[in-house]
Structures are given as structure tokens and as C-alpha cells.
Amino acid sequence: MSETATLSPAAPQQAPVNAGQPKPGTQRTVAQFVLEQLRLWNVERIYGVIGDANLSLLDELGKQNDIRYIPCRHEGGAALMASAEAKLTGRLAVCLATSGPGIANLLNGLADAAMDRSPVLALAGQVETSKYGTHSKQYIDQQKLSAAVSDRSELLAHPDALPQLMEQLLVHSLTQGQVTLLSIPKDLYAGQVRGEPAPCGSHLYQPLYASDTETEELVQLIEAAQRPVLLIGRGSASVREQVKTVAEKLNAAVVTTLPARPLFPNDHVLYAGGLGQAGSEASSVLLSEADLIVMLGATWWPDDYVPMQARIVQIDQNREAIGIGHPLHKGIVGDLSQFVPKLSDRLAAAASKDRSPWLARVKETTAGWKRRIEAEASSDGTPIPPQRIMKLIAEHASEDAVLAVDTGDLTLWFNRIFQAKPSQEILVSGRWRTLGFALPAAIAAQLAYPNRQVIAIAGDGGAVQTIMEFQTAVEQQLPIVWIVCNNGAYAMEKHWMEAAGMNKLGSEIRNPDFALLAQACGGAGTKAATAAEFAQQLQQALASRKPTLIEATTACIPVPHTKI
Template sequence: MGNKERTVGELMLDQLSMFGVKRIYGVVGDTTFGLIDALAKQDKIQYIAVKHESTAAFMASAEAKLTGGLGVCTATMGPGAANLLNGLGDAHADRAPVLAITGQAQSDKIGTEYPQYVDQQELMKPFAAYSANLANPDATIEVLQKAARTSLGQRVVTHLSIPKDIFMMPAKGEPRPLPNVIEGASNFTKESLEHAIGIMKTAKQPMILAGLGATSVSEELETLANLWGAGILTSLGGKGLFNESSELVLQGIGEGGNPYAADLFKEADVVLLAGTTWWPEGYVPTNARIIQIDRQFDKFVKEIPTELGIMGKTEEVVPFILESMQGFSRSEDWVTRCQKVKEKWAEQNKKEGSTTGYPVHPSRIMHALDRTVAPDAILALDTGDNTVWTNRNFRQKGQSVLFSGYWRTLGFGLPAAMAAKLIQPDKQVVAIVGDGGLQMVLADLLTATRYGLNITVVVLNNESLQMERDKLKVAEKEEVGVDLTNPDFVKLAEACGWKGLRPASDSELESVMEEALNTNAPTLVDVRTAQVFFPETN
């Protein structure tokens, strides 16, 4: 078939569609008019117009985290591109495959004093593994292919800047699919796992630390834990992988985790890390032998004293390990100790979640949520005090969790919830946010209204940046600037076309949550929250 004449913008969309891209998040600017015009003329890719470019990048990052596919965001040159950086930082830190497409000054103005001009390749350098400026329309397919291969193959951010005039030029080339090798081949064999099995079989006090990368093998890991006699701890990304009722699931570790699991974890003699690169500083075993499974070898050097790194997909490695461990004689004394730690924390967690009073204790809010939220819901967490209280007290049943892991930015929760609802409209989606984080993205309440996104936002409203206040207290420093001047969130939500609710007492929490979750419209629940010092602040 001969080449169909298309503009660069049109050809890019055809190629992105072939990559499986369904949405592009962005803010319109004049240097991207060629792309905007092309988007308006087709219906394969939906353009999601947001209020701020950081929201666009957050949504692209959340989509990439949730689906594993390519998240795409766009912005104009200068300030538009600069505003993407926070969300791109999140994608970079959490290894989410995101492509940013930005407009650039027209070709004859690049490198001059043209208004808003900046060298975007230098601008994106800290976050983008590949950044290129399209200098010729006929290179469109090649640079897009390289960007997508790099993003998906390495789980990284990539970036393309397109001069305003080139966006509208005719371009040669035909879209083509990515090669099937994009996911990469396994780098291990069954025989190569013999060393790992040998280490695991020496264990008398084994532990498993699981994260988001173990999503597809949660059942196999539970089976392995029972066979091996290992307690299972999770990073925040692993919250929701295992039902909290499972025999050896001890909940999280680190700030917000099971407080009784910390000492137990320090006694482990062998630890298997599955799908996580996070190592809980201050909670680590002193003499344990560490086995880490991950697709990217560079993850083995993230301050984790790994003895043996297995390079491969968790879903491919774990079944081999499980098969090889058949017949292992586990330590029943260690299993009993794990179970006692689990039971002790479950009892305390229940007690904390029953705390009465108004403004409401954060633990009480989390228990109201875990009683009312669907077991297969998607939870989008903002960063802040709400994160650690969710990690501590929310008793998961299999919910998926989206959060800003290593970047830890305020403002992630609402955009992530909106992206999740666009991707899985039939799922219940709940954003758990603090008042500080929500106020960074308040304008994008209107984005949910614009696209009819039936999400629920629960605001822990304690009129402060509570996590920072707690840390200042621990550091014995004076505080200033941690008190917030809040709007009436209910009235604000209603002004934006949302339904706004506010429980008048802790006894109304469940009924208000249920009303919000059953409302077929964007709904905000403003919970007056007690200013409680988080017990594990450091």
C-alpha cells in the first residue's frame, strides 16, 4: 500500500494508536496546534483536556502504572513543558512508561531569544531516558518507534519535542507495530535458579517482601509462603495483593506498616524480594541472605544488600521456585511466631479503628473505608498523612492501589483516580487525599465533571500539613507554614458540579461513605479529621 499523505500530527496519532494508546492528556497551546487539529479529526485516541500540565503528566503516569502500557501527555513549549516535570518525575521515579510530546518554537527560532524558548532536551534530561527534537517530518515514525521501544522496554520516561511548523508539515512513512521482543526475553533458566533454591532451603526464619511487581503471582506467593513457612510483608505498592485474612500475610513494613512485624523481620535469615525495589530503612534484617527478583538488573543496587539477583519477570520466576521447593520442611515455630504477630496487630488495628470522637481519628476513617469500599476497587492515594494511615489501618481485600512511590509528590491522588476511571469505567474508584494535596490540584475537579467521571474523593481535612508538623516535632524544630487555610470543600465541590458530603460525627462515617460510593456522579466526602501524631514518625 502506498504512503497516505498525512501531517506529522496525523501520522503520530496513527502510530500511537497502533501502539495501543487510547488517551492523550494535556493542555492546549499554540505550538501543539498541529497535534490538536489532528486529534479533533479522528476518534481513535481521546484527548483529555486538563486544567494544569502537571495533572496531565500525573494521569499519564497513573495510566502507565495501572496498565503497564504507554501513558502519553502533551503540552506546549516553555512553561507548558516545564509544568509537566512534576508528573514526569513521578513516572521516572516509579519506572512508569510515559511519553511526553511537547510543542517547540518553529524551526527557524530554535536557539534564539524567541519567547518561551528553552532547550527542552536539557530541560527533560533528569527524567527522560530518551529525548529528541524532531528536525524532519520524515523521521516521525523512527523517533516515535524509538521513544515507545525505550519507554516500554526499559519502563522509563521518553520525550519528543516537535517544532510548531513541523507538526503541520506533510510526512512520509507508515505506522508499524512494535516488535514482539519489546517485553524482553527471560534472563534465567530453571538450572540457574538452583543457587537461589539452595539458599532458600537453608532458611529457618524466612520472609517474603512483595511489591507491585508481584501482582500477577500473589496466589503463587501465598502458596510459597505456606510451603516455605515465610511471613509475607508488603511495600505500599503491594497493599491489596493479598487478602489480609491470609494465614501468613503480616501487612506492611516500615512507616505505616504492622508495628510488631519490624522486630520479627530483623530476625529473618533469608528474605525473598518479589516485585519491589524498596528496602525499609531501619527495619532490615542484619544477617539475612537476600534474594531479589526483578526484570531490571540496575534495581539490584538500590541500597539493598542483595546476595543473589534473579533477572526475569516475577511471574516466570516464582512458579519455578515453587516447584523446586516442594517437600520443604518448614519451621513450625517460626510460623507460629508469624501468626502471633499477625494476630496481635489485627487486634490492635481493630481497636484503633474503633476510636471515637469528632473530629474523626484517621484510623476510624480507614476502617469506615475498608468496610464500605468494594473488594476490587481502585484506590488512588495522595502523598501525606493520609498515605501512612491508609497503610497502617486499611484492611485490604484485594483492592488495587495507585500512589506516588519514590517521587512522593502531593497532588497525585485526584489525577490518578480520574485516569483509573477512564481506563476501567466499571470499577469503583476512590481517591484518599489530604487537604494539602487536594488543594494543589483543585481546579481539576472540573476535569472529572467535564468527562463525567464517577469517582469518590475522601478528604482527610485536618487543616494542616500534618506529616510535616509531626516531623518538625520529632526534629524538635519550631513550625511555621504547616497550618492550612481551607475552603469549604463541600461548597467548592458543589460549585464544580460534584456532590459534596460531610459526616457530622464518627458514627455517620459508614452511611456517608456508602452514599458517596453509590452516587452516580463525582462525589467528595469532607471528613473533619483529628490532628493526630502518627506513632511511627521519624
């Protein structure tokens, strides 16, 4: 007789421990939550333009004092300000626009941030949820629109999704140096959010360590080199003193990207100048003769001015940037603030190699270059030679000035002639190279560092792009000095067309009276026709601590090596 198993009654099912429990947290509206989340992440400003899809957020901004709202004249200017602030401070910056044309106008400034890996969060109002995907006025799929410049873009579909969405976007922007976008339908701003804002965790700032093995392998490469060159970019700002020590230990020539010019003493015998057409011939010569090039926090590699075949080592905390656009012998992923001091200590303990022939070559090459640019910068005449303008700016800029440089032939003249001081900072539209960058960048710099001298330098073609933001500077009582080099042309394009034998259609422009426009905006505006007038007006403007535009009549001459 077979036995039949006896089944015991099923055990009762246990519900998840948090089932049915309300999410903890103070009740906040979407608008209130956004601002509290940004406050916890130490956001100090939001740059934006008003529109019907962001009125609720502006209403909440007006009720608090932790985050300052900067009302701009154009969304493109607002995004450029956010991009410049992120470049200058390394912190997350925020810009704001409404739906449709508002978000579309942001794109140019967001592209600048994206190309230069600057952490920017864009907040965009959107049409009501009931009109999403319809032919409603000012509706566009913002996620598709921004896809080329935003690394991550999200649409808020429900208030309860906001805590997770915002944290993900903020973390991504800050850790990856990327642009992110959050679209908020205007009917959701008043919705109640369940959940608490997330603090900015200290783990987000933990440095990325390279192993001791990597350090030792690089030391061996360096010790074997007879003709080393250091190419430094803005990523090496935190280790400028150690870089100088390494260069002197190795007798290495030093070349900088434009934003990194202040990171190495420009009067040092090892300093060869900038890189590319905007840099120096000396840097190209020494790079072509080097047997080892060590790139520290730099990614700029202009093909016409660098060796085709070279032993190159690149150190960067962004692994994606290593080896892009140039040959690579060895790549090392690591935070330069951790890696370079170890490298410096290790090299200091090693026996010195005799590189006196290379040192003599570096001195000869750099000295010859410096004599040449000094002669160029001393030239005079009417209109004022651009080289002379750059020399006078260098002479009058303070030790810790921030210089915002626009795009165009003036960028090349600046990098060719300007001799930077160690505590200065240079802001440029690096890879996007948009016209109109200088003025919004200067506004952001003065807001971030109210006690520092801020000088914007633009050509006439760039000035007209964002000129109404000068009224923003006046409204915010910012003592920036904006130098507009007026040569009556899109000079870079004009000279390219001339070099190629083209018709110069569109390259010559009829300009407004820039000085009068500055005065109409409520600031000071002056005109300089000679170098003496320019020097006097610049000195007076810097001393006045008032928003001032100096229109300098500038000679339209081609930069050496100009070709299309």
C-alpha cells in the same frame, strides 16, 4: 624482454539497490503520523492542556475517534494522569503540553512516572524552527529542561525523521519503563512525512527467562532456611497465587510494599503487613529475625525498618533495581511470571522442612499486631480519628475498587490500618511522593476501568494542589469519590517539627470550603464531622455513581514513630 600486464576496463559501479527510490508509505502530515503511530501502539488517551504550539495536533485529534483527548486544567495533572495510567495498566501512556510554561508544568508528573518506572511519552509543542535557540517567547531548550526526568528526549528537526524517532522513543519507554519526550516545532506539524508508522511488535512483550540453574540455587537456599520472609512488591502482581503457595509451603512470613497490599490476603496468618513507618511493627520484627529474605518484584527498603545484615535474594526483571540500597546475597534477573511458577513447582516437589517454631512465631507476632490496629481503627471522636476513616473506607470499598492515595500522613495511616481485598488495586506516588497525586490518579483509573469503583484519598494539603482537576472529572462524567481528610495542617511536617522542638511556621493552613468548591465545579460535595456521618455519606456517594467530594473533619494526630 619484460611483459607488460594488460589492464581490463573497470567494471561499471553498481548503485545501491534503493538509491533514488522514494520511501514507501501513505503521505501523512506530522500531526497525522503521530496519532496513527500511537493508535498502532494501542494508546487510548492523551492527557493534556491546549497551547499555541500544539493546536495542529489537537485539530487532528478532533477529527478521529480512536484516541480520546482528556483536556486537563493543569499540565502537572495531565502528567500525573498519564503516570497513574501507566502504573495501573502497564501500557504506554501519553501526555501533551505546549512550549515554555506548558512543558515546565509537566515535569512534576513526569518525575513521578520516572521514579516509579512507568512508561510515559510526553509530547511537547515547540516554537517554530526559525526561532529555535533565540529569545522568542516561550522558547526553552526542552531537552535540557527535561533531562532529569526523561530518560530520552528528542527534538524533531525534519518530518522524515519522525518515523524512526517515534519508534525509538516508544520502544524505550515501554521496554525500560521510562519517561521519554518528543518536542515538535509548531511549523513542522503540517509537514509531510515519508515513511510508515511501526507496529508494536510482539517481541517487546517476550518474558525474560532465568535459567534452571538459578531456580535450583534459590531452591537450595530456601530449603536451608529456618526463618524465611517473602517481601513482595507490585512487580509480583501476575503471580500472586503462586506466591501464596510458596509462602504456605515454607511457612514464610509475608511483607508487602504499599502498592502490593492487595497481592496477598491481608487476613492470612502469614501476612505481617506493610513495610516501614507506614507499615506494621510486626513486619520489622519478623524481618529482623529472618535468616532469608526473598524479594519478589520489590525495591522499597527503608533503612530504619529492615535488618542491617541479612541474607537477601532479589528477583526482578529490571537488573538495575537489584541490590540497590540494601545488602544482597544473590540477585536473579527474570520475569516473575516465568520464574515464580517454576519455583513453586520445584518447592512443591521437595520434602517439607519442619518450620513449626517459625510458624508459631509468625502467628503470634501478626495476631498481636492485628489486634492492635483493630483497636486503633475502632476509636471514635470528633474530629474523626484518621484510623477510623481508613477502616470505614476498607469496609465500604468494593472487592475490585481502585484506591488512589495521596502523599502525607494519611498515606501512613492508610498503610497501617487499611485491609485490602485481593482484587483491589492501590495507586501511590511511590518514590517521588508528590502532593496532589490522588485526584489525577483516580481520574486516570476511572477512565481506564469505567466499570470499577474508584476512590481517591487525600489530605487537605494535597487536595489543594490539583483540586481543579475535579472539574475535569465532572466534565468527563467520572463517578469517582474523593475523600479529603481536613485536619488544617501539613500534618506530617507539623509532627516532624513538633518532635524536633521546632517552630511550626508554615505547617498549619487555612483551607477553603472543599465541599462548596466541588459543588462549584459541578459535582457533589458533602461534609462529615463524625464517623457515622462519614460512613453514611461514603455509602451514598459510592451508590450515586456521580463525581463526589467528601470533606471529613479529621483529627491531627501523629503516626507512631514520627521523627524528623
